[in-house]
Amino acid sequence: PLxxxxxxxxxxxxxxxxxxxxVGCECDYQRYFxxxxxxxxxxxxPKLTLLFRNTKPVTPMAMAALRREGxxxxxxxxxxxxxxxxxxxxxxxxxxxxxxxxxxxxxxxRNRMKSVKNIQKITKAMKMVAASKLRAIQVRAENSRGLWxxxxxxxxxTPSVSVxxxxxxxxxxxxxxxxxxxxTSVKISRALHKINSGPDAECKYVVLGExxxxxxxxxxxxxIELTMTELQKNFLNYTQVSVIADDILKNxxxxxxxxxxxxxxxxxxxxxxxxxxxxxxxxxRESEAGGKIGSLDSYEIEGGETKSEVLQxxxxxxxxxVMFNGVLENACSEQGARMSAMDSSSRNAGDMLxxxxxxxxxxxxASITTELTEIISGASALEG
Amino acid sequence: MFRQVANRLxxxxxxxxxxxxxxxxxxTEVATDAAAGDSDFVESWKKVVPNIxxxxxxxxxxxxxxxxxxTLPSKLTVNFVLPYASELSQTEVDMVIVPATTxxxxxxxxxxxxxxxLKPGLLSVHEGNDVKKYFISSGxxxxxxNSYADILAVEAVPLDQIDPAQVQKGLSEFTQKxxxxxxxxxxxxxxxxxxxxxxxxxxxxx
Numbered sequence: 001p002l003x004x005x006x007x008x009x010x011x012x013x014x015x016x017x018x019x020x021x022x023v024g025c026e027c028d029y030q031r032y033f034x035x036x037x038x039x040x041x042x043x044x045x046p047k048l049t050l051l052f053r054n055t056k057p058v059t060p061m062a063m064a065a066l067r068r069e070g071x072x073x074x075x076x077x078x079x080x081x082x083x084x085x086x087x088x089x090x091x092x093x094x095x096x097x098x099x100x101x102x103x104x105x106x107x108x109x110r111n112r113m114k115s116v117k118n119i120q121k122i123t124k125a126m127k128m129v130a131a132s133k134l135r136a137i138q139v140r141a142e143n144s145r146g147l148w149x150x151x152x153x154x155x156x157x158t159p160s161v162s163v164x165x166x167x168x169x170x171x172x173x174x175x176x177x178x179x180x181x182x183x184t185s186v187k188i189s190r191a192l193h194k195i196n197s198g199p200d201a202e203c204k205y206v207v208l209g210e211x212x213x214x215x216x217x218x219x220x221x222x223x224i225e226l227t228m229t230e231l232q233k234n235f236l237n238y239t240q241v242s243v244i245a246d247d248i249l250k251n252x253x254x255x256x257x258x259x260x261x262x263x264x265x266x267x268x269x270x271x272x273x274x275x276x277x278x279x280x281x282x283x284x285r286e287s288e289a290g291g292k293i294g295s296l297d298s299y300e301i302e303g304g305e306t307k308s309e310v311l312q313x314x315x316x317x318x319x320x321x322v323m324f325n326g327v328l329e330n331a332c333s334e335q336g337a338r339m340s341a342m343d344s345s346s347r348n349a350g351d352m353l354x355x356x357x358x359x360x361x362x363x364x365x366a367s368i369t370t371e372l373t374e375i376i377s378g379a380s381a382l383e384g
Numbered sequence: 385m386f387r388q389v390a391n392r393l394x395x396x397x398x399x400x401x402x403x404x405x406x407x408x409x410x411x412t413e414v415a416t417d418a419a420a421g422d423s424d425f426v427e428s429w430k431k432v433v434p435n436i437x438x439x440x441x442x443x444x445x446x447x448x449x450x451x452x453x454x455t456l457p458s459k460l461t462v463n464f465v466l467p468y469a470s471e472l473s474q475t476e477v478d479m480v481i482v483p484a485t486t487x488x489x490x491x492x493x494x495x496x497x498x499x500x501x502l503k504p505g506l507l508s509v510h511e512g513n514d515v516k517k518y519f520i521s522s523g524x525x526x527x528x529x530n531s532y533a534d535i536l537a538v539e540a541v542p543l544d545q546i547d548p549a550q551v552q553k554g555l556s557e558f559t560q561k562x563x564x565x566x567x568x569x570x571x572x573x574x575x576x577x578x579x580x581x582x583x584x585x586x587x588x589x590x
Binding site: 140143144145146147148149150152153154156157158159160187188191194195238260263271272273274275276295298299300301302303305310313314317321322324 | 422424425428429432433436439440441442443445446449463465466467468469470473484485486489496497498499500501523524526528529532534536538
């Protein structure tokens with residue numbers, strides 16, 4: 001076995017490209033290494049030149065690797081040929097057929113293993129990032145939960161109200177890789193649209209977030225009134241949401257606004273929810289008709305303005321509060337869903353890596369066995 | 385050792401009856417009342433889209449409010465909420481004074497149900513002998529017939545965190561802007577600034 005590194009070895013022997021080597025020499029190992037010299041000098045094969053680029057000492061593992069690469073030269077033992085022919089047939093491992101060379105190459109499997117390992121690392125990192133973002137936003141979402149409760153206590157919850165002009169506000173995320181929450185929101189929005197559109201009722205969409213926009217634009221393009229994206233670019237706060245709410249209220253005519261979002265229940269569970277905000281006229285109509293908001297008349301209005309003005313302010317305030325809570329809950333759900341999606345992805349990558357490692361080892365061992373059998377049969381053919 | 389195991393088994397078997405003691409809920413878990421929910425909505429949903437589960441609605445996440453009691457309750461239950469925090473939640477107090485647009489309004493237990501729009505001003509919560517004062521920017525206050533008061537404000541600061549010097553500076557700045565304002569929008573903005581700062585001033589002094 002060689003003690004010096006591969007580079008010093010070749011310098012010792014000093015073989016040039018046009019040299020002929022007597023291949024019928026003493027030991028098979030030495031035959032291989034002579035072939036390696038040739039290979040190094042010939043620049044056509046990138047693989048072996050790579051092997052020689054590192055200056056690590058030749059360990060038994062490296063020798064095994066060299067031996068693996070030297071597989072293509074095994075035929076030299078049985079059929080001594082001039083060097084030129086050898087050099088001319090040098091080609092990437094997979095395509096070599098001239099000398100009857102084995103094409104069991106572990107290179108493909110090794111490449112796959114490297115890429116799967118990288119994917120595993122990336123998804124694990126993404127999971128950590130999502131976990132830290134979730135922690136931050138979860139606190140804020142929970143604190144904002146008290147904001148919509150007074151409105152529901154006062155006006156009740158009327159998702160089954162039937163009005164002429166419905167507007168569905170779908171809240172979704174801008175970035176992907178977050179599981180199925182955006183598809184769920186879009187499914188619910190489409191179902192609400194189906195329920196609420198009829199001969200005398202129309203239904204429009206206002207879309208917040210890239211993902212829902214991409215899905216809804218495919219089949220409901222003419223129903224979309226307004227789209228807004230990049231909500232989370234700046235830190236989510238109430239001012240931003242109230243500006244968005246103001247925009248929507250100014251540009252869209254509505255009798256009822258149905259906000260669709262995913263409520264964050266826990267890290268693994270997100271509940272699709274729809275909150276309904278009615279315009280002041282509808283509130284008055286419903287309170288006169290009795291039913292859930294029937295007791296609204298019993299409330300005295302303290303305010304300088306008329307009842308309708310106060311109700312208008314109330315409905316606008318309600319919309320911005322419910323939107324704020326909805327946007328925060330949806331952002332929470334997005335991070336939680338991303339965490340679990342990335343977690344399952346890295347677990348799958350780990351499983352895939354295990355399977356690939358087994359295949360790799362099997363292939364490697366098979367090729368070594370084949371080599372050995374050939375050597376032994378060749379040697380016994382020489383003797384006997 | 386066996387006695388301990390037997391004891392543990394016994395306690396385990398008695399407590400399996402009440403699932404609540406075994407299963408610790410997450411602190412962040414949203415209470416979903418599966419039974420409640422708008423039945424009309426669920427029915428109309430199932431007719432049109434039978435394959436998908438109907439979405440939940442806010443009323444399912446809320447604890448139901450108690451009905452109007454027959455006798456006058458002694459305490460007022462106050463929920464004071466802001467977008468980023470719930471300052472007071474289900475706190476029992478004696479009286480609350482809110483700055484409604486018509487002036488300071490006091491709310492006692494048994495108050496008539498009211499919807500009041502609030503202007504920037506001082507909110508004080510009276511509990512026994514101690515009074516907590518906040519300066520709120522506008523909002524709404526609802527008083528229900530069961531002596532529940534909900535106060536929603538966009539911003540609230542305890543009075544001791546306000547700097548009087550800044551208040552004076554802001555007041556003079558906005559009065560100047562008001563006098564030099566040209567468009568309606570500018571005038572309205574300057575007016576709002578003046579209102580808020582003078583309210584701050586009177587809250588700090590009064």
